[in-house]
Amino acid sequence: xxxxxxxxxxxxxxxxxxxxxxxxxxLALGSELIGCLIAIPxxxxxxxxxxxxxxxxxxxxxxxxxxxLALLGFVLxxxxxxxxxxxxxxxxxxxxPILRNTYTGITGVNPSYIEAGTGAGMxxxxxxxxxxLPLALPIIMAGIRISTVYLISWATLAAFIGAGxxxxxxxxxxxxxxxxxxxxxxxxxxxxxxxxxxxxxxxEMVLTPREGLIxxxxxx
Amino acid sequence: MVIxxxxxxxxxxxxxxxxxxxxxxxxxxxxxIGPSGCGKTTTLKMVNRLVEPTEGDILINGRNIxxxxxxxxxxxxxxxxxxxxxxxxxxxxxxxxxxxTLLEWPATKRRARGxxxxxxxxxxxxxxxxxxxxxxxxxxxxxxxVLRALAADPPLILMxxxxxxxxxxxxxxxxxxxxxxxxxxxxxxxxxxxxMDEALKLADxxxxxxxxxxxxxxxxxxxLRKPADDFVASFVGKSxxxxxxxxxxxxxxxxxxxxxxxxxxxxxxxxxxxxxxxxTVLVVDEEGVLIGGVSIExxxxxxxxxxxxxxxxxxxxxxxxxxxxxxxAFDLMVGDQLKYLPxxxxxxxxxxxxTRTSMVNAMASVVWGDEND
Numbered sequence: 001x002x003x004x005x006x007x008x009x010x011x012x013x014x015x016x017x018x019x020x021x022x023x024x025x026x027l028a029l030g031s032e033l034i035g036c037l038i039a040i041p042x043x044x045x046x047x048x049x050x051x052x053x054x055x056x057x058x059x060x061x062x063x064x065x066x067x068x069l070a071l072l073g074f075v076l077x078x079x080x081x082x083x084x085x086x087x088x089x090x091x092x093x094x095x096x097p098i099l100r101n102t103y104t105g106i107t108g109v110n111p112s113y114i115e116a117g118t119g120a121g122m123x124x125x126x127x128x129x130x131x132x133l134p135l136a137l138p139i140i141m142a143g144i145r146i147s148t149v150y151l152i153s154w155a156t157l158a159a160f161i162g163a164g165x166x167x168x169x170x171x172x173x174x175x176x177x178x179x180x181x182x183x184x185x186x187x188x189x190x191x192x193x194x195x196x197x198x199x200x201x202x203x204e205m206v207l208t209p210r211e212g213l214i215x216x217x218x219x220x
Numbered sequence: 221m222v223i224x225x226x227x228x229x230x231x232x233x234x235x236x237x238x239x240x241x242x243x244x245x246x247x248x249x250x251x252x253i254g255p256s257g258c259g260k261t262t263t264l265k266m267v268n269r270l271v272e273p274t275e276g277d278i279l280i281n282g283r284n285i286x287x288x289x290x291x292x293x294x295x296x297x298x299x300x301x302x303x304x305x306x307x308x309x310x311x312x313x314x315x316x317x318x319x320x321t322l323l324e325w326p327a328t329k330r331r332a333r334g335x336x337x338x339x340x341x342x343x344x345x346x347x348x349x350x351x352x353x354x355x356x357x358x359x360x361x362x363x364x365x366v367l368r369a370l371a372a373d374p375p376l377i378l379m380x381x382x383x384x385x386x387x388x389x390x391x392x393x394x395x396x397x398x399x400x401x402x403x404x405x406x407x408x409x410x411x412x413x414x415x416m417d418e419a420l421k422l423a424d425x426x427x428x429x430x431x432x433x434x435x436x437x438x439x440x441x442x443x444l445r446k447p448a449d450d451f452v453a454s455f456v457g458k459s460x461x462x463x464x465x466x467x468x469x470x471x472x473x474x475x476x477x478x479x480x481x482x483x484x485x486x487x488x489x490x491x492x493x494x495x496x497x498x499x500t501v502l503v504v505d506e507e508g509v510l511i512g513g514v515s516i517e518x519x520x521x522x523x524x525x526x527x528x529x530x531x532x533x534x535x536x537x538x539x540x541x542x543x544x545x546x547x548x549a550f551d552l553m554v555g556d557q558l559k560y561l562p563x564x565x566x567x568x569x570x571x572x573x574x575t576r577t578s579m580v581n582a583m584a585s586v587v588w589g590d591e592n593d
Binding site: 118119123130134 | 242268270291292293294295299301302303305306307308309318319322329378
């Protein structure tokens, strides 16, 4: 095969690259969303069950240590190939950062705010929605940001079990020793990860409440 | 309004509050005071059921609070906490109207109430309503903390060392504001503090606690006059107690009284008295030895007859030595109905003058504590 320039390559494969990128986002963000839907409520539920929380954090921590390729191997016989097993693996990986940050974010809310809320007559649900969650939100968002960035880069491995995405381009490149394919898979992945991290970082900043410091009256 | 009936609180073996009986009347400002760990905060928190008593009952307006849902109960009681506890993610207005929000007041009514309260505290709603707590000074933050407790107009307000974190100047200002607010709005306030000055200043009644027990409950006046025991006495503080026996005349006198020489003419003396705004002058010789005194009455009576001050001075003045105990000097003044009492040393040199004003100052420093120590 004669070598072509990268720009020519892009022009010829633009459709494939765009399809792969969309597929990739779908895989990573879909898994992240499911991960949030599981880990955030779980984390909230665990804040009142301390012993159980330690257990859950240990389990999700252990999942995190299993090499991703190995985990793909485990789900393959159970769920076969395609996007479903890939998403299961990605969801499992997303759990730890979100769960841990939700749990520590809520348990770390300054007790004086809890006391102020309780003393004002909030019931436990109002206390959660009006005080605990808003104050824990920046930390929960940090967990979501970290796991999103991870999932976008790990989603490339999904190609090994036929789930598609930008990983497909990289594998093709490796198999055909074509650097263009590898670059065409890697660069969009990197941009997606950086872009997602940047955007979620912005959201985090907006959500961070200005800390209630006691400032001196002098000079006011 | 709030009645504690044999209330005790145990924390696994440790007794925080022991058989507490207390009756807080409507419109009364009661301060709970004692060293840390004396059970004052626990006592306070049992009123809005943040802490449940182990034994005994607490009645609010005759109703046992055990029979009231804690959430509903707390919405009827204002609560100001130690560390301010304004929610940093809510604006000033949202913070103030937390309880009205929980009570599901309509938005317009909530807003009006928030603005009304800000106005009352002298904070322009246009400027402050939409600020965040971090944009306020410590004094302003705690003002908002107090307004939040007032928002739903509860008859009873609990305050847990609300001014503890403030600098002394803002603390004074907020204490004054709170006291006038309480009188004006006729609120019943239970206020926890460890600062005796604050307790004496604010309270209608002070409850002194130690190790979970009430040692004394009395008006500030009674507490100062008759501390129940040495603990209360030491807590009230030495400087505020009646130890005027220890003061000597030298410490309470005015050191530079108006004096004239005996050779001074009457008209000159009158001019001097007018300029210094006094009705009596002391006559001393060149050595500073006290010769006598001349009052404005004598001057008026004798101005036709005499020419020099020395001729009309009263030589039989009652004087005291500078080392005399102040109390004896005061007794002498009161007993003999003296307007003033010159202070001299062993050689009759004039050292100063004790007047009724110096008496008042000395007594005030005994009652309120010396401002300088």
